[in-house]
């Protein structure tokens with residue numbers, strides 16, 4: 177515990193704690209935070225942390241906003257967070273000083289409250305000291321970090337140079353807030369955050385405000401927090417001030433408030449609580465705060481140097497979610513697996529290394545994330561900032577054909593195809609802030625805006641056509657944004673045995689589609705096959721891996737870390753940018769591809785789950801027979817320069833068979849229909865293969881040791897206490913995830929991923945369920961219940977499936993129609 181770290185907490189944060197967020201992980205973290213400050217710390221220390229339970233009120237000025245709140249209300253039930261939707265007049269009864277003329281409704285969370293930063297920090301420090309923590313040196317600037325390269329060629333922290341001398345240590349945690357970039361530079365580590373001014377003002381006394389709940393008026397982008405008998409007012413403006421030259425000597429400093437920028441919050445606040453117009457401002461608090469590209473913190477080991485951890489970039493929520501430097505450090509040092517957000521948020525895994533030193537990208541995305549912090553989180557929204565950074569070889573070709581791209585990990589990947597023509601993403605206009613010319617109404621922006629709904633999106637029928645063409649004829653999916661790696665070297669097989677839960681000793685030519693990389697018994701899904709001494713990459717021996725582009729860096733970091741720790745004599749090579757990847761799927765894929773590929777595609781010569789090097793349109797390609805949509809099909813992994821040629825040859829051959837381009841919106845629907853798991857939604861670091869129904873990816877019948885084997889075996893012996901279940905609803909109702917799952921009248925979990933399945937013509941939803949009595953969740957338990965899914969406070973009868981509702985016998989992928 178360093179008091180220097182917590183010192184800033186004492187002067188700057190507003191201390192608001194809202195428990196409901198559009199993320200299950202954050203809801204869980206916030207509930208935990210609330211328990212710690214309101215219950216655990218006082219019980220442990222006998223001290224009051226300053227927690228005030230005055231409740232929280234979310235304001236909705238329109239239907240969509242209230243719909244979003246109703247989604248949060250349903251999710252809250254899963255975590256025991258009580259909330260109520262109030263009418264405007266009920267809101268007035270609760271908060272008499274509020275203007276309700278423009279209110280559509282509100283969401284009231286009685287157990288939200290206000291933390292006292294100073295009280296929380298000193299109580300924490302007291303608790304830590306009582307448990308043996310010692311404050312060794314205060315006010316001790318770090319002036320240098322010594323990094324050494326070990327025998328394996330890996331950079332590791334060796335020592336820290338300070339004003340009080342050098343400290344030898346293998347581990348440093350960079351909790352330097354807006355100064356984290358500078359501190360990172362001392363170790364050669366890139367810290368992708370920007371510094372901005374962030375502010376609130378405190379009013380004079382307001383008669384009648386005592387005990388009122390805190391207010392978050394999202395549509396006005398403003399919050400009003402109770403401060404004794406006054407209010408503090410702050411928000412997220414569209415034109416935040418970047419702190420360009422971060423001064424070394426500013427710790428505990430405050431800026432003068434720029435009223436031209438802040439005035440928008442005053443206007444919003446006066447509209448909501450009119451008495452403020454006649455109330456004076458007692459003080460202003462404008463401090464430096466760090467913001468990141470996705471408004472989430474940077475936590476975990478940096479990719480460049482082992483032993484150098486980040487704990488920074490808190491996006492004005494440094495304390496709200498227990499992310500204050502002391503507390504989150506404790507969480508991830510002691511229990512790195514406890515919260516998936518923490519694992520997913522690892523800096524090394526979240527942002528591709530080409531983005532972490534791309535200042536334009538970091539700045540644009542951080543600005544957009546800040547300005548949209550209070551916007552409704554719609555399921556199909558995409559950023560407009562930092563686009564067109566990574567383009568695959570088919571980008572221009574598909575753009576001309578109306579491709580509407582999604583942004584993932586810097587990549588532009590196909591979302592869906594607009595029959596109305598091209599929809600390029602223009603350069604970021606900062607929404608007209610800083611005197612920039614705002615783009616007028618342009619196609620991409622308009623298409624995106626049309627989808628701002630919690631109903632079926634207006635492009636539902638276009639996605640349906642892409643899906644059904646794939647089910648009835650064939651579709652081509654450009655999946656080039658995938659990460660493509662080679663694991664090579666004398667100990668590649670030994671390393672693959674250890675890294676992957678699946679049995680990698682299968683005959684050359686086999687493809688493992690669900691080869692889990694195990695980490696505490698959980699996994700990542702990808703294609704894995706033994707690479708032969710041939711094109712596209714002339715390697716002697718090893719494995720070829722293809723992994724979803726959004727988690728490619730995450731996988732890369734995980735695998736290289738394990739290789740380093742185990743000292744395996746092998747390397748991971750990245751050829752993601754050198755290869756494109758297109759997947760041709762559907763009952764007619766064989767007849768079309770037979771015209772393009774120089775190899776026999778019959779079931780006998782090219783069975784499901786095998787791969788070959790062959791030629792297509794005269795170009796050498798790796799063809800893999802597998803599917804992520806539940807159809808017969810092949811993936812072609814093609815050298816970058818040949819991608820357009822191969823693509824055109826396939827489209828030409830497919831024209832008379834009705835081939836269509838299709839994007840990831842179709843993949844999402846088709847794959848959920850077939851029951852294929854998505855990493856990040858169906859499967860995260862806090863899930864295990866057994867819970868996710870992926871036991872078959874673990875080589876437990878063999879005696880081969882693998883990373884996580886003990887955890888999987890222990891869980892198998894103990895039983896499974898939560899399980900991923902597939903649900904369908906008869907009523908065609910849009911669901912997107914976060915809906916509550918009811919079983920026999922009790923909430924037993926929530927939906928992680930949902931979509932509409934066009935072939936079965938039903939809404940499909942996947943979620944983990946538990947037994948409220950605490951028992952194991954067997955298949956009989958799943959089958960015996962009566963289920964409902966709650967969406968925005970309304971329940972819909974649902975059926976639980978223990979097998980995929982589409983092609984449960986897996987015939988289509990094997991070519992039997």
Ligand SMILES: Cc1cc2nc3c(=O)[nH]c(=O)nc-3n(C[C@H](O)[C@H](O)[C@H](O)COP(=O)(O)OP(=O)(O)OC[C@H]3O[C@@H](n4cnc5c(N)ncnc54)[C@H](O)[C@@H]3O)c2cc1C
Nearest residue numbers: 184189190191192318352353427463490492493494495496
């Ligand atoms: C106006 C305002 C309102 C806010 N409201 C809220 C809120 O309501 N809820 C909430 O949760 N959060 C809020 N925040 C955000 C919260 O205050 C921050 O996220 C949190 O303080 C960040 O903590 P930190 O420890 O990461 O960084 P800091 O508190 O900035 O601490 C960084 C420390 O690193 C030290 N340092 C820098 N360089 C070195 C070096 N070379 N060697 C050693 N030490 C170094 C600095 O001196 C400093 O003490 C608000 C912030 C502001 C500005």
